[in-house]
Amino acid sequence: MYGGGGFMKRERFLFLVAAVCGGGALALELTASRLLAxxxxxxxxxxxxxxxxTLVDLTAGYWFGGWLADRRPEEGLLYRLMTVAAVLTGIIPFLAHPILQWGWRATNRLAVGGVVGAFFVLLLLFALPVALLGAVSPFVLRLVIPAVTSAGRTAGKLSAVATLGSLVGALLPALVLVPLFGTRHTFLVVALVVIALAVWGFLRLSRQKAAALSATLGLLLALGYLPLRHIPIIAYEKAIYETESVYNYIQVVERGRGSGKGVFLRLNESKNDHSVYRPNRTFTYQVWDYAAITPMLTPDFDPVEHPISRVALIGGAAGTMARILTRVYGPVPIDHVEIDPKVIEVARKYFGLTEKNIHVHNEDGRAFLARSHERYDVVLVDAYQIPYIPFHLTTTE
Incomplete structure (x- = not known):
């Protein structure tokens, strides 16, 4: 079992298992942030x-994996653990909505409600799958150590491989999976990858029935996700569009009648509107209208002798302030800075952000100002997600 090239082939496969499951645990952590947002x-x-x-879950998983491996160092048991972890990962989106709502209602009146509610929601949804994925590395270590004399070298190699897998798992959700598939289907991708590896492991052990059972569970998970394509993450009867980005969960909502009819932008947990667009109106009769008076507060402003020459708008969202300034002061150059590329797409499609004087920049507001060589009469900062402002836009270091 441990001799010659056969052992090396088995060792490489088990190292791959440790890397994938380590990456899966980190992928769940990163994707959890989008689920909670x-x-x-x-x-x-x-x-x-x-x-x-996540650290609590992994701590429990490491302990459990080592304890179980010492008592039953069976490779088939490892693949059964992976199958259970994958199934628990795959059902997270189905359980998420009621548990998230319960957590919010139970803690939102507490001063520390956000952290307490999020922590307990995470434990309910993620404790078992993350702990079981964490149990894989110590289990693999027990299976691959051939002798005490090489334990240190083997443990070091396994730790390096598992950490490399965790690095990949930390990057993939933000760079690939969530932008391509969305938050809910990212859980499915992670689950199917882990199940596929478990099926491969069973087949290597010539356990066709166990492999078939794991493959069937994976297929059932995939089929169960089909209806989710038509179910919004946050139900709102007036929503006409929703999408996800690396930064936000985005909804476009339609409200009003006649000339008051318009579209509104909502982001993440906010119950407030981040932008509004009514094609036949200049003003919104809401906070965005204050943008129209800001040039008048500059020392040398004169609509004839010293009109404003350039404006920077940091955190422009879908462009409500930029359009108001354009309609009031004419085609003054406006640098509209928005960090989320999906919000910019939505702004152009639904909010009429097409004026030629509005120059849209997709980057962080502070980074933009640091590299910009322009001089501005007015700099408006509207970058916030209720109830907080990004700290690096409020400091002077």
């Missing part, structure tokens, strides 16, 4: 809950 937001407090709960 529509309810709890994306603040540092929420991220603290995500990281803390």
């Amino acid at each position: 529509p309810v709890f937001g994306t603040s540092m407090i929420v991220w603290s809950a995500i990281i803390g709960s």
Whole structure:
């Protein structure tokens, strides 16, 4: 079993298992942030809950994996653990909505409600799958150590491979999976990859029945996701469009009648509108209208002798302020800076952000100002997600 090239082939496969499951645990952590965003937001407090709960889950998983491997060092048992972890991962989106709503209602009146609610929601949804994925590395270590004399070298190699897998798992959700498939289907992708590896492992052990059972569970998970394509993440009867980005869960909502009819932009957990567009109106009769008076507050402003020459709008969202300034002051050059490329797409499609004087920049507002050589009469900062402003846009270091 452990001799010659056969052992090396088995060892490489088990190292692959450790890498994939380590990556899967980190992928769940990163994707959890998008799952929580529509309810709890994306603040540092929420991220603290995500990281803390993940560490708790992995701690339990490492202990359990080592304990179980010492008592039953069976390769087939490892693949059964992976199958269970994959199934629990795959059902997270089906359980998420009621648990998220319960967590919010139970804690939203507490001063620390965000962190407490997010932490307990994460434990309910993610504790078992993340712990079982964490149990894989110590289990693999027990299976691949041929002798005590090489234990250190083998443990080091396994740790390196598992960490490399975790690195891939940390990058894939943000760069590939969530932008391509959305949050809910990212869980399916992770589940199917882990199940596929378990099926491969069973087949290597010539356990066709176990492989068939794992493959069937994976197929059932995939079929169960088909109806989710038509179910919004946040149900709103007036929503005409929804999408996800690396930064936000985005909804476009239609409200009003006649000349008051318009579209409104909603992001993440916010119950407020981030932008509004009524084609036949200049003003919104809401906070965005204050943009029209900001040039008048500059020391040398004169509509004839010293009109404004350039405006920077940081956190422009779908362009409500930029359009108001354009209609009031004419085609003054406006640098509209928005970090989320999906919000920019939505702004152009639904909110009429097509004026030629509005120059749209897809980047972080502070980074844009740091590299810009332009001089502005007015700099408006409208970058926030209720109830907080990105801290690096409020400091002077």
